[in-house]
Amino acid sequence: MIILGTVMAIASGVALPGHMLLFGRVINEFVFHSIARALLSNQNSGVMVDQHFCASANSSRDMLTSNLLPYYNDTRNTLLERVGLFSLYYVAMATAVLFATFLATVFWNASAYRQTRRMRDAFYRSILRQDIGWFDVTEANELSTRLVE
């Protein structure tokens, strides 16, 4: 049970950086949309945009060209579809985090309660086994308080 709780806690911990990653991707979609609009509207200024992005590394240029293709066909609807897809990813991640956090809390609290109950059982059992003289020395009220709290 502790192992499952650990896995759930780790899963819910990964969610927050995942949110940041998804947010970056969403911003990327808006940038691609504006680049496509600039390229399609005025061909002269389009060359300037291309040169600016060719200056960066090869991998980001491939990402740009492969991502711009759907925007050339249908600029507005592609943005809507892409951002809608990302919002669905957000919903999926949110439900996953909900279940993961709930299950992590449940498992860890259940295991803690079981351990505490075992501790209390052992305590009570050891008290019952003591000599009478021990009860003369120790206060009874203090014992019961220690047992419960």
Next chain:
Amino acid sequence: MSVLFISVFLLCYSLVLIIVCCIVCSDIEKIQSGIGDKVALFLQYFTTFLAGFVIGYATNWKLALVVSVMLPILTVMAATIAKVSIVEVCGVDIDAAICI
């Protein structure tokens, strides 16, 4: 293998916590809160910390390296704020079970 390691680590952590709590305080309630929900929260925040590092360096390691220069300053600031404000948050009883 890593699952085994994690479980051993957690058992040792619980054991150490129990021993420490039995030395410091004699209330079983505090022990229960120490080995319960707080471990899950600790794991969650620790994983957020590590995953932030991993995702940052994997995506864009130069930018992540530049931002990592701020880390020692942030650590000192967080420690100072925690030390100064813990008496305000918990009151005089710092060992209370509710106070994280």
